[in-house]
Amino acid sequence: MCCVPADRDAEAVELLENLVGIPSLSGEEAPASRALTEWMTARGFAAHVDEVGNAVGVTGTGQREILLLGHIDTFPGDIPVRREGEMLYGRGTVDAKGPLCAFAAAAAAVTVPDGWCVTVVGAVEEEAATSRGARHILRERFPPSGKAPAFCIIGEPSRWDRMTIGYRGRIVFEMVARLPQAHSAGKERLPAESG
Numbered sequence: 001m002c003c004v005p006a007d008r009d010a011e012a013v014e015l016l017e018n019l020v021g022i023p024s025l026s027g028e029e030a031p032a033s034r035a036l037t038e039w040m041t042a043r044g045f046a047a048h049v050d051e052v053g054n055a056v057g058v059t060g061t062g063q064r065e066i067l068l069l070g071h072i073d074t075f076p077g078d079i080p081v082r083r084e085g086e087m088l089y090g091r092g093t094v095d096a097k098g099p100l101c102a103f104a105a106a107a108a109a110v111t112v113p114d115g116w117c118v119t120v121v122g123a124v125e126e127e128a129a130t131s132r133g134a135r136h137i138l139r140e141r142f143p144p145s146g147k148a149p150a151f152c153i154i155g156e157p158s159r160w161d162r163m164t165i166g167y168r169g170r171i172v173f174e175m176v177a178r179l180p181q182a183h184s185a186g187k188e189r190l191p192a193e194s195g
Contacts, residue, residue, distance in 0.1 A: 009105060011105065012101060012102065012104075012105030013088070015036075015039055015101045015104065015105060016088065016093065016097060016098060016101040017081065017083075017088060017090075018035065019032060019035060019036060019072075019092070019097050019100075019101060020081050020088070020090035020091065020092050020093050020097055021081045021090065022035055023074075023091070024072055024073050024074055024092065025073060025074060025075075025076055025127075026073040026074075026075075026124070026125045026126070026127045026128035026130075027073075027124075027125060027128065028073075029053055029072050029073045029122075029124045029125075030049070030053060032055075032072050032073075032097075032122070033049045033053055033054065033055040033072055033122060033124065034049060034055075036055040036057075036072065036100075036104065036122050037049055037055045037056070037057060039104065040055075040057030040059075040104060040108070040120065041057070043108040044059060044108070045057035045058060045059045045107070045108070045120070046058045046059075050136070051136075052124060052132050052133055052136045053124040053125075053132075053133065054072075054121050054122060054123050054124055054133040054136065054137065055072055055120075055121070055122035056119065056120070056121050056122075057104065057107070057119070057120045058117050058118070058119045058120075059107050059108070059112055059117065059118050060112030060113075060116050060117035060118055061117060062112070062113070062114060062115035062116040062117050063115065063117075064115055064116045064117070064149075064150045065116070065117050065118075065119055065141075065149035065150060065151075066116065066117070066118045066119070066149060066150060066151045066152075066153070067119050067121065067137075067141065067149040067151065067152040067153070068103035068106075068107065068118065068119065068120045068121070068153050068155065069121045069123060069134065069137060069152060069153070069154050069155065070096050070097075070099050070100030070103055070120075070121070070122055070123065070154075070155035070156075071096045071100065071122065071123045071124070071126030071127070071133065071134070071155075071156075072092075072096075072097065072100060072122035072123065072124060072133075073092075073123075073124055073125055073126055073127050073128070073133075074091045074092040074095070074097070074127060075091070075095070075127045077091055078091065079091045079093075094157045095127075095156075095157050096126070096155055096156055096157055098157065099155030099156065099157055100120075100122050100155055102155070103120045103153075103155055104120050107120050116150075119149070121133070121137055123136075123137065
């Protein structure tokens with residue numbers, strides 16, 4: 001769920017509601033990426049879907065870049081899109097179509113100063129272990145390519161009313177624990193308690 005501002009930024013809210021209504025599980029983001037690039041193109045961005053499926057839109061023509069990186073894919077599950085008062089519900093509303101749409105709407109609303117450009121990226125496969133879209137942007141924009149942006153802001157939520165500005169990383173592993181059968185009321189440790 002996400003708070004919808006009353007009588008403000010109606011176009012941005014409409015973008016969010018429309019984008020949330022497009023299913024975009026990791027690996028199945030193409031319709032959502034197309035919809036976002038069409039929205040950005042209609043507002044003057046040079047927008048396209050890149051070779052890995054990221055929605056990319058650039059406004060401004062300068063060499064110094066502000067990169068606004070969000071993700072367009074969602075975790076599996078079905079949450080019907082609906083509004084209740086000022087609240088919008090639906091899969092991806094917060095994680096992370098909300099921040100992504102905020103980036104696109106903010107970039108569309110400003111006049112970018114000479115010498116600068118703002119790039120909005122809706123990355124694919126961020127809810128998957130591959131992080132395919134973000135890794136592509138990393139290879140494309142950061143050293144050794146030499147095209148690093150002046151600023152990079154990641155739109156990853158932390159609760160409904162906050163943004164996470166950094167992570168310490170993650171580790172993905174699989175663990176199998178085999179123990180003799182036991183009851184949770186007994187003295188023996190259960191497999192889930194033996195990590």
